Amino acid sequence: xxxxxxxxxxxxxxxxxxxxxxxxxxxxxxxxxxxxxxxxxxxxxxxxxxxxxxxxxxxxxxxxxxxxxxxxxxxxxxxxxxxxxxxxxxxxxxxxxxxxxxxxxxxxxxxxxxxxxxxxxxxxxxxxxxxxxxxxxxxxxxxxxxxxxxxxxxxxxxxxxxxxxxxxxxxxxxxxxxxxxxxxxxxxxxxxxxxxxxxxxxxxxxxxxxxxxxxxxxxxxxxxxxxxxxxxxxxxxxxxxxxxxxxxxxxxxxxxxxxxxxxxxxxxxxxxxxxxxxxxxxxxxxxxxxxxxxxxxx
Amino acid sequence: xxxxxxxxxxxxxxxxxxxxxxxxxxxxxxxxxxxxxxxxxxxxxxxxxxxxxxxxxxxxxxxxxxxxxxxxxxxxxxxxxxxxxxxxxxxxxxxxxxxxxxxxxxxxxxxxxxxxxxxxxxxxxxxxxxxxxxxxxxxxxxxxxxxxxxxxxxxxxxxxxxxxxxxxxxxxxxxxxxxxxxxxxxxxxxxxxxxxxxxxxxxxxxxxxxxxxxxxxxxxxxxxxxxxxxxxxxxxxxxxxxxxxxxxxxxxxxxxxxxxxxx
Numbered sequence: 001x002x003x004x005x006x007x008x009x010x011x012x013x014x015x016x017x018x019x020x021x022x023x024x025x026x027x028x029x030x031x032x033x034x035x036x037x038x039x040x041x042x043x044x045x046x047x048x049x050x051x052x053x054x055x056x057x058x059x060x061x062x063x064x065x066x067x068x069x070x071x072x073x074x075x076x077x078x079x080x081x082x083x084x085x086x087x088x089x090x091x092x093x094x095x096x097x098x099x100x101x102x103x104x105x106x107x108x109x110x111x112x113x114x115x116x117x118x119x120x121x122x123x124x125x126x127x128x129x130x131x132x133x134x135x136x137x138x139x140x141x142x143x144x145x146x147x148x149x150x151x152x153x154x155x156x157x158x159x160x161x162x163x164x165x166x167x168x169x170x171x172x173x174x175x176x177x178x179x180x181x182x183x184x185x186x187x188x189x190x191x192x193x194x195x196x197x198x199x200x201x202x203x204x205x206x207x208x209x210x211x212x213x214x215x216x217x218x219x220x221x222x223x224x225x226x227x228x229x230x231x232x233x234x235x236x237x238x239x240x241x242x243x244x245x246x247x248x249x250x251x252x253x254x255x256x257x258x259x260x261x262x263x264x265x266x267x268x269x270x271x272x273x274x275x276x277x278x279x280x281x282x283x284x285x286x287x288x289x290x291x292x293x294x295x296x297x298x
Numbered sequence: 299x300x301x302x303x304x305x306x307x308x309x310x311x312x313x314x315x316x317x318x319x320x321x322x323x324x325x326x327x328x329x330x331x332x333x334x335x336x337x338x339x340x341x342x343x344x345x346x347x348x349x350x351x352x353x354x355x356x357x358x359x360x361x362x363x364x365x366x367x368x369x370x371x372x373x374x375x376x377x378x379x380x381x382x383x384x385x386x387x388x389x390x391x392x393x394x395x396x397x398x399x400x401x402x403x404x405x406x407x408x409x410x411x412x413x414x415x416x417x418x419x420x421x422x423x424x425x426x427x428x429x430x431x432x433x434x435x436x437x438x439x440x441x442x443x444x445x446x447x448x449x450x451x452x453x454x455x456x457x458x459x460x461x462x463x464x465x466x467x468x469x470x471x472x473x474x475x476x477x478x479x480x481x482x483x484x485x486x487x488x489x490x491x492x493x494x495x496x497x498x499x500x501x502x503x504x505x506x507x508x509x510x511x512x513x514x515x516x517x518x519x520x521x522x523x524x525x526x527x528x529x530x531x532x533x534x535x536x537x538x539x540x541x542x543x544x545x546x547x548x549x550x551x552x553x554x555x556x557x558x559x560x561x
Binding site: 108 | 310311312313315316317319320323324327328391394395396398399400401402403404405406556560561
């Protein structure tokens with residue numbers, strides 16, 4: 001059986017009286033695109049920092065490609081690339097200098113071919129010789145991604161990589177990350193853009209107050225937690241409300257339902273009650289609703 | 299599978315060399331500020347003191363004051379710049395957050411230590427050499443025992459580079475680093491015999507200076523120029539060596555435990 005790309009076992013982290021992680025356990029298989037979701041302060045960044053060796057767990061163990069992040073930190077760090085959440089950079093160097101330096105830190109010399117490929121894929125080639133100080137926020141964010149990839153890590157961790165990045169650049173970034181995932185890289189993503197997580201991640205863990213409160217495939221989570229929505233515009237919306245709908249503006253009323261077979265009986269009841277249906281929209285279950293549901297239940 | 303394989307150990311030497319190279323580039327890219335400015339400062343000290351005191355004061359019997367002053371100024375500049383290099387690099391990286399790029403790779407803590415300290419020693423030697431070279435047209439300097447000059451330059455640079463690391467790791471803001479520099483490093487450097495021989499001081503002050511390890515570094519360094527010093531150079535080397543080893547051990551423990559670097 002292949003070793004897990006990431007294994008987290010009963011990890012706790014306390015900062016004084018604050019409990020940032022409260023016994024987190026999870027595994028990410030090699031080649032997965034895995035989402036780590038949660039509200040601010042849920043412990044996502046602490047968990048990622050512990051994987052990267054920036055934070056030392058109070059108890060429990062973490063492994064990257066089978067290497068313990070504390071006991072065998074050299075091998076563990078060699079196998080992971082982390083894109084930090086904060087927009088940090090070294091103002092002394094150009095983009096290319098920075099990537100060469102970062103390659104060297106990981107023991108990789110003469111890495112210019114791969115650096116050029118990363119720069120090209122991240123649309124950074126025209127800025128290769130520009131000093132970091134002269135780049136826009138979005139460009140700096142892409143350099144952070146490039147820095148995490150210089151040593152071709154099998155495991156890539158992206159901590160909110162698209163914060164402050166415009167739509168075009170975001171799409172380009174995801175194309176590149178998807179390609180890396182197809183090539184066999186394991187990708188772990190944290191993001192507050194839930195539609196991104198839904199579109200990209202095969203499995204998702206949700207954290208709240210340092211605990212895993214949901215962990216399943218994205219499809220299973222959508223099936224398990226989210227309901228479909230029937231959205232109708234009524235001539236008499238108050239009647240819709242008496243039949244269990246949630247009123248919205250302009251006469252729109254939302255009804256939740258589990259299976260499509262429920263739609264026709266619901267419309268029948270509205271007709272019989274004289275609600276007067278003018279328009280109908282069907283809403284698919286989405287991760288945002290799952291997220292809100294899970295967080296409310298946890 | 300894009301597995302880089304078990305090359306981590308084999309490549310650690312490259313990681314160390316890269317960090318060292320980056321630290322050297324960091325000060326070299328702003329050489330006006332990090333090398334030429336301290337050389338100019340020392341030259342101004344030399345010109346002013348030589349103008350005021352050279353005709354009135356001799357040291358060790360017949361050595362002109364300016365000639366006595368040169369090794370002290372060289373060593374003072376060397377020590378202060380060794381400290382400034384590692385401390386400023388670390389505090390800037392911590393405050394801007396880019397320290398993360400050094401902490402994420404598989405670089406061992408002792409490699410991290412060695413890279414920062416060697417870079418500090420290199421900058422210190424460049425500044426020291428610069429001060430010496432610009433002094434030569436104005437002052438007749440002798441080189442009685444060059445081996446001692448090199449030994450104390452290296453141990454002084456390494457000691458202050460290490461102290462700079464301690465300060466850079468400990469300080470959370472520039473204000474704290476400034477306090478460390480102004481209330482500890484500066485007095486210890488200025489009151490270490492840069493400008494005077496301890497025999498010109500009252501007994502009580504002579505005893506006070508003998509507990510300042512910087513005094514031994516400067517006195518031993520000066521021995522290399524004149525073949526004369528206030529204390530035996532072997533004693534100075536012993537004191538400076540023990541002081542360095544103590545600071546190096548302390549820094550390595552801080553790094554190994556991730557003090558203020560890995561929470």
